[in-house]
Amino acid sequence: MKKDLPENIVEDIAIAVALEKESVESKLWYVYVINLKNEPIENVLITSKGYGEKNGEQVKTSILRHMIPRIEPGGFALIEPIDEQTFGLANEYWLSYYIGKDIFDKKFIFLPESIVESNFIRLPQLNKPGVMIR
Template sequence: MKADLPENIVEDIAIAVVLMSETPEVKNWTVYVVNFKDEPITNVMITSKGYGEKDGKQVKTSLLRHFIGDLDANSYAGVEAIDTAVFGLTNEYWMSYYIGKEIFDKKFIFLPESIVDSNIIRIPLLNKPGVMIK
């Protein structure tokens, strides 16, 4: 059964945690999906959750579902705001989308403490600082 399904490889799609603004007291971060393809993707759905250990206890955030809809070629869309308090957890984004009638899906995982200054790059298309998984 599972062997009959096509192995659709996800390429040229990224999830980025982007620094939108900052003051001396607060940094505001937003998660984006970025389509680097030269073709649109449709019916984009993303689930997000965080999990791991904090203060010696296992914690889990709520599972959130985000319907983005269609995403044009070489474009991006906001998924959710993210609080710096969860940067110490594993943050998982599971994305599915269509190209034509073919479905694609991929899990993007930001490991604990991976959203740090030393990993920040300039995110293409958004032209803002952030951490990206492609």
């Protein structure tokens, strides 16, 4: 039963949207997973999707799946590029990973219009401007 499963709480893991490059014509954005732990995480599986309303109609993006074998302590890994046109949608990243034989998972959601300059911080490990959810 569900009540018999251990409650593995995800801590010290973040998903970040970073501004990689900016020119007069466009901006280039990437999504990263950041391991803020003092131990590696392994068999990292991430699913990403966008959903919401645009111009009065419901919109859904494709579901993408990403596998990262290992992220070292204090390390990070690129998940995917992200298009600015999806910033008006909810952008969801469902993360699962192992530490030893224990599995952890958590859903990270960037709400519509949350990826804006007023929310920018200097992202740890990446040293780039962007938005991060822990």
